[in-house]
Amino acid sequence: MTTQVLSKPRFRNPFAGMTLRQRFYLIAVLLLLPAIALRVFTSFYPFIQTLYLSTQRFNPAYPPQKFIGLGNFERLADDPVVQASIGFTVLFVVVSTFFQIVFGLALAHLLNAPFRLRNVARTLSLIPWAIPMVIAALGFRWLFDDQFGMIPDVLRRVLGMDTRWLIDPQNAKVAIIAVNIWKSTPFVALVLLAGLQGISRDLYEAARVDGANWFTSLRYLTIPMLMPIIITTGMFMLVWQLAVFDLPFLMTGGGPGFSTTVMAQKIYLESNSLNYGYAASIGVVMVVIVAIVGAVGLFLFRRFDVSE
Template identity: 40%
Template sequence: MQKITIEGNAAVTKRRLALSLPRRTTVRRYLLFFALIAPAFILRFITAAYPIAQTVLYSFTNYNLLKGTNEFIGFENYSALTTDFGVRGALSFTIVYVLASTFIELAVGMMIALLLNANFRGRAFARTINLIPWAIPTIVAGYAFRWFLDDQFGLLTNWINAITGKHMLAFIDPTGAKLSVILVHVWKDAPFMAIIFLAGMQGVPEDLYEAAKIDGASAWQRFWSITIPLVKPLVITMTLFRIVWSLSGFDLVYGLTSGGPGVATSVLALQVFREGILYFKFGFASAISVVLLLFVALVGIIALRLYRRADVAY
C-alpha cells in the first residue's frame, strides 16, 4: 500500500514538472521578447511618445519664453484658435491646399505613369529626368519659383507680358498666390507619385490586357477595369502619405510666398513655426500642433479603413 502511494506521488510530481516546464519556457520567451524590443520601445518613446505628450501638456498652459510664463490655463489656447485670424486663415487654406494638391498629384502622377509605362524609344531617359523635380530640395524649389514668378524680375512673368501684354501678379493677388502654391507643389511631387504608380503598373500581368484586347475592350476600358482596381491599394496608401506629408510640411510655402499676401497662403504647420519659433508662444503653438495631429490621425483612420476594404475586395 505504501509502495503504491509512493509511486502515485512520484507520478504526480512528474506531471507537475512536465506542466511547469512549458510555463517556464513561455515566461523565458516573453522575457526575451521584452528584452529585445526594449531598446526600440525606449527609443520610440523618447523620440515620439514623450514629445507628443509634452506638446499636449503645453497646449493647456500659457508657456511663453519671452514673458516667462508657464501656468495652467485650461482650454484658453483652444478657444483662442477659433478667433485668431492667422489660424483661421491657415486652417481654411490648409484644407484647400492639401486636398487640391493631393488629388491633382494623383491624377497627374497616374497620367505620367501611363506614359512612362508605354513602349517608346528613350523611355529609360524619360523615367530618369522625370525624377528631377522631386530630387530638388523643397525649400530650393520654393525660392526658385519665387524668382521665376516674381512680378518684376520673373522669367515667366516677362514671357507672359511679352506675349499677351498683360502683367501677371502671382503673389499680390490672394487667388493667384494660392494657385501658384498648389501648382508648384504638384510640379514638385507628382513625379514621385508617377514612379510609385509605374511600379504598381509593372506588376499587372500582361495576360489580362491581352485578354481584354481580344474581348474588344478599349484602352480606357482596360485602364478603368484592370489597371485601377489592381493599383487601388497603392493609390490609397500614397494618398494617405501625400496628405500627411502636405499637412506636416511648410517649407515650400515658406520659400515661395512666406504665407502671403497676408495669411492667404499660410498653412497650419507654418503657423506653428511662427507662433513657436518666431514669437516664442509655445503654449499657443502647441495647441495648433495638437489640432494638426488630430487632422493627421483622422486621415490615417479613414485611409486605413479604405485600405482594408480594398484589400478584402481583392
Template identity: 35%
Template structure:
C-alpha cells in the same frame, strides 16, 4: 552503490543541460525577428510618443517668458475663437486637397505612360524623379525666380510674345495657384515611383484576357488597373497629403504667406504663435489639433481606399 549512481546523476544533469540549451535555441530561432527589431521599434516608438506627450502637456499650460502656469484647455478655447486660426486651417485643407489631387492625377498619368514600352523610357524615368531630388526650399526659390514680376523668366516670355507682364505673386488667387503648383511639382515624383511600382506588379495576362473579351481601354483602367493600385494609391496619397498639410518651407520662400494672408497656412500659424508671439502653450495646442487632423486624414484614406483585390497566397 554510490559508484554506480554517480555516472547516472551526471548523465541526467548533462541531458537536462542539453534540453535547456535546445529550448533556448528554439526560442531564439522562433522569435529571432522579434528580438532583432524590438530595440529599434522601442526606440522609434519612444522618439514618436515622448514628443507627442510633451506637446499635449505643454498645450495645457501658459508658457511665455516669465510665465508658466496650468490653464487646462484654455489655450484650445483661445485659438478656437481666433479668426486667423480658422482661416489658416480652412486654407490649408483647400491647399492640401488640391495639391494632393493634382499630384495623384499627374503622377498616375506619368506612371501609366512610363510603364509602356516606349523609346527612351529609362531616360524619362530618371529625369521624372528630378523634382523629388530638389529640396522644397530650393523649389520655392526656383518658382520665385521664374515668376518674379521684374526679372522673372515667366514675365520675360510673356513680354516677348506680346502679352505683357503679370503680377504673379501680388494677386491672391494667382499666388495660391503658384503655391499649389510648386508643391505639386515637388510631390509628383513620389507618387509616380509608387504607382509605377504598383503597375509593374499587375499580371499582363489580365489585360490580354480582357482585350480578347473586347474590353475597352476605359474598362481596363477601371476594372483592372485601379483595383490593383488601391494599396499603392493609399500609401502615396497618405504621404503626399500629410506632407502638404504640414508644409511651410515652400510658402515662406515663395509667398511669405502673402499677399496679406492669402497663402498663409496652418503650419506657419503654429510657428508664429510659438516663435514670434512667444505663446508656446497656444502653439502646442494648435500642434495637437494638427495631429488629430492628420489622424483623421489617415482614417479617411483607410476607410475609403480599401483594397479591392485579394492577394493570392
C-alpha cells in the same frame, strides 16, 4: 520560426541558463532598442509633452506658467490667422494630392510604355523628388517674380496674360499648389509604376479581345487594380503634406497678408514668439486633422482592398 524547434545549442554564449525562447526575446529587445529609443525620445515623448503644453498658458518671457484648460483652443478658434491657415493647409493638401495622383497615373503610363528613352524618363522623374524643396521654392519664387520672372513673361508673350502671381492672394495660392504638384507628381508616378508593373499583361490582352479600348481598360481594369496603391499613396501624400512648411515659407513667406500661411508656419511663428502653449495647441489640432485623414483613408482602404 523553425529554429526554435532545435533543442540544445552546441555553442557557449552569454545567455547560458536561459531557454532558447528567452534568448530570442532578449535579442529582439536589444535589436529594437536603438530604434525605439530614438522614436520615443523625438516623437512619443514630445507628443505627450505637446498635449500637456496645450493646456497651459506658457511663455518663457512672461513667466507664470498656468493651467488654462481649453483656453488655448478657445483662443485659436477665434484666431482668424489660424482659421485661414487651416483652410489653406487643407486646400493645399487636397488639391495637391488629387492632381498628383491624376498626373502621376498618366506619367506612370509613360514610364511604363515601351520606348527607347524610358529609362531616361524614369531617371528624370526622380529629379523633382530629390531636389531640395528649398531650391524648388526659391527657384519658383524667382520664376514667378513680377518684375524679373520668366513665367509671367512667357505667359504675357504667348497667351497675352498679364497676371500677378505672388503678390495676389489668390494667385499666390495657385502658384504654390502648382509648384507642389510639380515637385511630387513624379514621386507618385514612380510608386504607381510599381503597381502598374504588377498587373499582368494577359489581362490587357483579354480586355482587348473583349473589345475594350484604352479608356475602358483604364476605367475597368487599371484603376480598380491599382485602387489599394492609389489609396495608400493618396493617404500618405495627404498626411505627409499636411505638415508642409518649407515651400510656402520660402516662396511667399506666408503672404501676401496671411493668405498662404500654412498651419506649420503658424506653429513656427508662435514658437518663435515664445508662445509655447499656444503653438502646442495648434500642433494638437494638426495631429487631430492627421488622425481624421488617416481614419478616412483606412476606411476606404478596407472597402476597396478586395485583393488581399
